[in-house]
Amino acid sequence: xxxxxxxxxxxxxxxxxxxxxxxxxxxxxxxxxxxxxxxxxxxxxxxxxxxxxxxxxxxxxxxxxxxxxxxxxxxxxxxxxxxxxxxxxxxxxxxxxxxxxxxxxxxxxxxxxxxxxxxxxxxxxxxxxxxxxxxxxxxxxxxxxxxxxxxxxxxxxxxxxxxxxxxxxxxxxxxxxxxxxxxxxxxxxxxxxxxxxxxxxxxxxxxxxxxxxxxxxxxxxxxxxxxxxxxxxxxxxxxxxxxxxxxxxxxxxxxxxxxxxxxxxxxxxxxxxxxxxxxxxxxxxxxxxxxxxxxxxxxxxxxxxxxxxxxxxxxxxxxxxxxxxxxxxxxxxxxxxxxxxxxxxxxxxxxxxx
Amino acid sequence: xxxxxxxxxxxxxxxxxxxxxxxxxxxxxxxxxxxxxxxxxxxxxxxxxxxxxxxxxxxxxxxxxxxxxxxxxxxxxxxxxxxxxxxxxxxxxxxxxxxxxxxxxxxxxxxxxxxxxxxxxxxxxxxxxxxxxxxxxxxxxxxxxxxxxxxxxxxxxxxxxxxxxxxxxxxxxxxxxxxxxxxxxxxxxxxxxxxxxxxxxxxxxxxxxxxxxxxxxxxxxxxxxxxxxxxxxxxxxxxxxxxxxxxxxxxxxxxxxxxxxxxxxxxxxxxxxxxxxxxxxxxxxxxxxx
Numbered sequence: 001x002x003x004x005x006x007x008x009x010x011x012x013x014x015x016x017x018x019x020x021x022x023x024x025x026x027x028x029x030x031x032x033x034x035x036x037x038x039x040x041x042x043x044x045x046x047x048x049x050x051x052x053x054x055x056x057x058x059x060x061x062x063x064x065x066x067x068x069x070x071x072x073x074x075x076x077x078x079x080x081x082x083x084x085x086x087x088x089x090x091x092x093x094x095x096x097x098x099x100x101x102x103x104x105x106x107x108x109x110x111x112x113x114x115x116x117x118x119x120x121x122x123x124x125x126x127x128x129x130x131x132x133x134x135x136x137x138x139x140x141x142x143x144x145x146x147x148x149x150x151x152x153x154x155x156x157x158x159x160x161x162x163x164x165x166x167x168x169x170x171x172x173x174x175x176x177x178x179x180x181x182x183x184x185x186x187x188x189x190x191x192x193x194x195x196x197x198x199x200x201x202x203x204x205x206x207x208x209x210x211x212x213x214x215x216x217x218x219x220x221x222x223x224x225x226x227x228x229x230x231x232x233x234x235x236x237x238x239x240x241x242x243x244x245x246x247x248x249x250x251x252x253x254x255x256x257x258x259x260x261x262x263x264x265x266x267x268x269x270x271x272x273x274x275x276x277x278x279x280x281x282x283x284x285x286x287x288x289x290x291x292x293x294x295x296x297x298x299x300x301x302x303x304x305x306x307x308x309x310x311x312x313x314x315x316x317x318x319x320x321x322x323x324x325x326x327x328x329x330x331x332x333x334x335x336x337x338x339x340x341x342x343x344x345x346x347x348x349x350x351x352x353x354x
Numbered sequence: 355x356x357x358x359x360x361x362x363x364x365x366x367x368x369x370x371x372x373x374x375x376x377x378x379x380x381x382x383x384x385x386x387x388x389x390x391x392x393x394x395x396x397x398x399x400x401x402x403x404x405x406x407x408x409x410x411x412x413x414x415x416x417x418x419x420x421x422x423x424x425x426x427x428x429x430x431x432x433x434x435x436x437x438x439x440x441x442x443x444x445x446x447x448x449x450x451x452x453x454x455x456x457x458x459x460x461x462x463x464x465x466x467x468x469x470x471x472x473x474x475x476x477x478x479x480x481x482x483x484x485x486x487x488x489x490x491x492x493x494x495x496x497x498x499x500x501x502x503x504x505x506x507x508x509x510x511x512x513x514x515x516x517x518x519x520x521x522x523x524x525x526x527x528x529x530x531x532x533x534x535x536x537x538x539x540x541x542x543x544x545x546x547x548x549x550x551x552x553x554x555x556x557x558x559x560x561x562x563x564x565x566x567x568x569x570x571x572x573x574x575x576x577x578x579x580x581x582x583x584x585x586x587x588x589x590x591x592x593x594x595x596x597x598x599x600x601x602x603x604x605x606x607x608x609x610x611x612x613x614x615x616x617x618x619x620x621x622x623x624x625x626x627x628x629x630x631x632x633x634x635x636x637x638x639x640x641x642x643x644x
Binding site (some may be wrong): 109112113116117120121122123125127128130131132200244245248251252255256259271287288289291294295298301302305306 | 380387389435438439441442444445447448449451452453455456458459460462463469573576577579580584613616620621623624627628631
């Protein structure tokens with residue numbers, strides 16, 4: 001059906017397209033290294049936030065310790081790089097596979113626990129691991145971490161494009177993986193069914209155990225890619241990647257952007273992360289930036305509790321009540337079936353009379 | 355060494371128990387996962403420091419005033435933030451994280467990041483089984499246990515306590531039975547934050563206070579609450595004592611084990627949850643639908 005694929009008539013898709021193009025052309029717009037660095041970090045963190053969203057937003061398995069996957073993959077890539085001197089193109093995939101494996105291990109308790117219990121157990125894992133890392137500091141570098149990893153690429157712009165390409169592909173894969181309307185993969189629909197009502201899903205013959213573990217592995221894998229990229233980009237894998245604040249940060253980004261949407265977490269990261277970095281450059285910025293950030297968060301959540309993208313989306317798009325095709329909010333009639341999108345005052349009054 | 359472990363474990367266990375009870379009360383009654391709970395504990399310690407340095411208040415008065423101010427602040431947070439978006443549970447949790455961050459950064463801005471000390475409520479020490487124990491530790495343990503008994507009396511003997519337990523068990527039915535659920539939730543928020551404040555006030559003289567001191571207790575409190583069984587107040591208090599002793603044991607037995615302190619109690623929590631997912635004292639619901 002032609003109208004499913006159209007881009008230019010739907011404001012949300014136009015924004016997404018323009019955002020993608022801007023990211024690709026970004027090095028042409030500015031040559032400033034600091035700005036480029038901020039955008040690269042934002043891209044890496046958006047992959048990390050999207051991986052959280054796959055697990056928590058779509059599958060409903062609350063993860064409050066997502067830094068575990070990020071940190072484990074960062075450490076794994078770092079160890080492979082320093083001890084075996086593998087190339088970056090091997091360390092990051094192997095690191096992410098380690099992340100996926102850890103995801104499976106963490107997923108095992110998820111089969112017995114749910115909701116807040118699961119959140120608290122997942123919260124525990126990165127803290128336990130960072131305790132172990134501090135204890136065996138000869139092997140893991142302790143407080144300072146492992147440093148001196150090889151670069152992603154020699155110059156900053158190539159590194160930027162490597163990061164952007166990997167991040168975009170991964171986010172696209174996760175978008176397809178979680179898309180409930182997809183005709184190719186059923187996973188999106190199944191994961192959503194598990195989130196809404198696990199018992200009913202199981203009663204309808206869905207192997208919930210398999211799909212829950214799959215969601216954990218996928219989430220761990222992509223968080224792992226983000227972790228590997230991060231470690232190679234800053235050339236350090238330190239215990240800060242396992243901190244509680246880093247696990248909570250991803251939840252902040254994703255919920256601020258809009259949970260369970262994939263584009264929400266991306267928007268959340270690309271709004272909040274540069275904001276925190278930019279405030280730094282102003283006088284007193286370093287001291288007050290987290291105060292400002294927390295105020296912004298509190299206010300935005302009070303008025304947009306479902307996230308900023310969901311709020312904006314409901315303002316600029318509406319679904320045709322007859323054929324469920326998405327239209328721009330400005331249209332009077334549906335672009336697919338020509339049914340009126342909403343009634344005028346007179347029509348409303350007339351309908352009441354009939 | 356045995357006596358030191360006993361006393362230190364008792365002190366940290368009792369303080370964690372107060373914090374865990376406050377946390378599990380507000381979670382049970384209002385379904386708020388209040389990540390800012392231990393931030394109120396930190397805030398009270400700094401309010402006391404502020405009251406004695408800037409306002410020259412005597413210490414007991416400063417402690418009282420700070421606990422009350424923290425409690426009022428908790429109610430204000432509830433009214434302004436939690437109550438408005440209570441339908442979105444994850445948003446509530448994130449807003450509490452944001453509140454905790456706001457407190458931390460505000461304190462950081464006013465008092466700085468360095469470690470500071472608050473004078474003890476009672477001076478001196480005495481010998482017990484060959485080790486000298488600070489009187490302040492006894493005061494902390496005594497005050498904490500008195501608070502625990504107070505909470506128990508409040509919950510079991512008063513009308514408010516009955517209302518709290520009723521709302522905790524079933525919101526809808528409590529509402530139908532004529533209990534004002536919104537008002538009870540607000541009162542519980544006040545009580546819960548006051549408990550966090552008491553914990554902060556009695557611990558502050560025994561440790562060095564710092565704006566970041568809320569994260570470690572938060573982790574312990576979360577694990578105590580899960581270990582005891584979410585929703586079981588007795589369970590979370592007992593679990594807090596278990597974790598307090600576990601932590602003290604690790605610090606005393608494993609040399610340079612302070613890094614493993616959090617890790618050990620959390621491992622205990624994960625193991626218990628894997629064996630008995632409903633916690634030590636929780637009730638297992640027959641495939642409960644959330």
